[in-house]
Amino acid sequence: MKKIIVLSFILATAFSCKGKKQERESITITTEEVADIVHYLASDELKGRNTGTDGIDKAAAYIEKQLKSYGVNPYFDMFLDEFKFKARAEDSIKGYNIVGYIEGNDEKLKKEFIVIGAHYDHIGFGKPVENDSIANGANDNATGTSAVMTIAKYFATKKSNKRSVIFALFSAEEMGLRGSDHFAKRLKSQNIDLYTMINFEMLGVPFKERDYEVFLTGFDKSNFASKFNEYQGSNIIGFSEVSKQYNLFKRSDNYAFFQEFNVPSHTISSCDLTNFDHYHKVGDESGAMNFQFLSNVINSIIPGIEKMINTPTKEIILNEE
């Protein structure tokens, strides 16, 4: 009897450990949840999320509510990071970044930060086509926003990050990278130890005939892509000739962090404008998105981010010019 009891105790313990471990390791972002986020942000109700309008305020309220529901904390006293800027000479516009935070779980490494970001604003209205004038901004950049939100959900659930992670959704990107500029400066004034900044843009449509899933802007500026692919175990991130030609490195929200902190700061995207006809047009709608691809990309990127957040030393570094 004794033996059996001991054995069954061991078995029970083994099974319960295994059960817990599996539960912790099997956090997958579903196609349905990213589709839900993009559907709402790109709905006609939000009227193209132009900064300074009711539509973007609704988007901000939604993003904040979702982050709270995942268990993400605000980075500042509250989620909203307000800034003002003049778009034209006469009128001043108010914008709001939404900034969440998950503190690292390692006493030493938690003093180092990674910013994961995407802009959630868009251009509002576009040139009408068949009575539709709302530029919904599904690809640009409800998809990138959904990536940041679901990655935040992943880490809020798993709590596996040794370094601290900031999740930033920027406003007024379309008005000249205003939100990220403001936020990077605000972070710099706190003098935080920023390791890297990863920005997401337009992930809703796959490339055809490339040997990678997404490209990295500023590919040559650091060893980010090679390290990331090594962490992740496949060739997910590649080089885009178009991105280099148009210097997309300087055209999104990663750039302010590179300028302020001089650390590896890049945008990850699957759209260099060669594979999407609706850029800044009214046809950039949910119906044009491939949500299966979007969720696959997010799920493929997470393991690389997780390793990056947890390496004992900062392995991603700028290349010498």
Ligand SMILES: [Zn+2]
């Ligand atoms: Zn964009």
